Amino acid sequence: MDSSLTTLHPVRRPKAPTLMEVAVVEYPGALRAAGPVLSELAQRCNRTIAGAKSPGGRMLVTRWTLSARGQGMQRIAGAELFGDALPSIVVLPGNEPSWPLAAPDERLLAWLRECHDGGSVLAGCDEGGLLLAGAGVLAGRSVSLPGLHRCPALKMVVPSWLPSERTLVDDGDLLTAAGPEAWKYLSLRLLARVYGQHVMNAAIHQLQLVIPRAELDDLERFSPNFAHGDRCILKAQRWLHGIAARGITLEDICATSTLEPRTLQRRFLKATGMRPIEYCQRLRIAKAQLLLQGGGLVDEVACAVGYSDQSAFRRLFLRIVGMTPARYRRHVAAQRRERVEALPSERGMAAIRSAA
Secondary structure, eight states, X not given: OOHHHHOOOOOXXXXXXXXXXXXXXXXXXXXXXXXXXXXXXXXXXXXXXXXXXXXXXXXXXXXEEEOTTSOOEEXXXXXXXXXXXXXXXEEEOOBOTTSOOOOOXXXXXXXXXXXXXXXXXXXXXXXXXXXXXXXXXXXXXXXOOOOGGGSGGGTTOOOOSEEOSSSEEEOSSEEEEOSTTHHHHHHHHHHHHHHOHHHHHHHHHHTTOOOOHHHHHHHTSOOOXXXXXXXXXXXXXXXXXXXXXXXXXXXXXXXXXXXXXXXXXXXXXXXXXXXXXXXXXXXXXXXXXHHHHTTOOHHHHHHHTTOOOHHHHHHHHHHHHSSOHHHHHHHHHHHXXXXXXXXXXXXXHHHHHHHO
């Protein structure tokens, strides 16, 4: 008998998809609808990914709150799936309009710092972003926050962050959003971070959402992966984002991550999907976009993100963004004018109020 016919080959089972925990923090007064909305979006995307038989990650939304027994933060459900592991992403929604934002509980702030130090991505919407400020994790970062008057405990705080006029700011391991429909844009950005932009765009199409061009640009910007679990690479990423990858070499990244060059290249590619140099280029261009959105001049922005050669900066920006820095700056300025013109004038608002 032909032995090849009787040889049993092991059946290769498909690798189980990575389950990523996204923790919605239910602090006193937090928006009650925030968690269910994000959970419904996640379930929709999980079905999309499953239908396409994609090996990518899956999002599971859990709820966290302060323990009534004074033991700190706890999951309301899902402990059997994740045990003692910290969430991949921690999200703080805005506050219910009818609830005054209470002084932040130090147990919550300490837990947020622990999560951030442990590698979790932190995201805050409206007053949730103010809680991140209270935890002290926003120093030196570009953020989108409401006024500090919304949180009386922060009234006397001197801001150590860089305010942005954008509705949504994704700064790698920190995401903030403020303003009308901020929760919608933050939720969509989280979908892009977990599933990829193609799945986020599919959700936008399925739900027939109308996204203004400015917000769509922010949703589609460079989206690094921080939820890979490699602490050495995470340490390098945090350092790169802190200095916007300016003037660094591969040796510098090796020194920060405590890895040898070949090991760094292999593990960095596995964790982020990019080699270190490509990652740094995209990070610097994403920073340049933020500066141009703030009205920065092209030559000043190029220098600020570490490019002394204007031609090299222009070529790289064109390759990654799809337009030159000067054209991008004009494009953003035109969007800003359109938003201002779309706002009702004071006279028009007075007429509306009198008619009502």
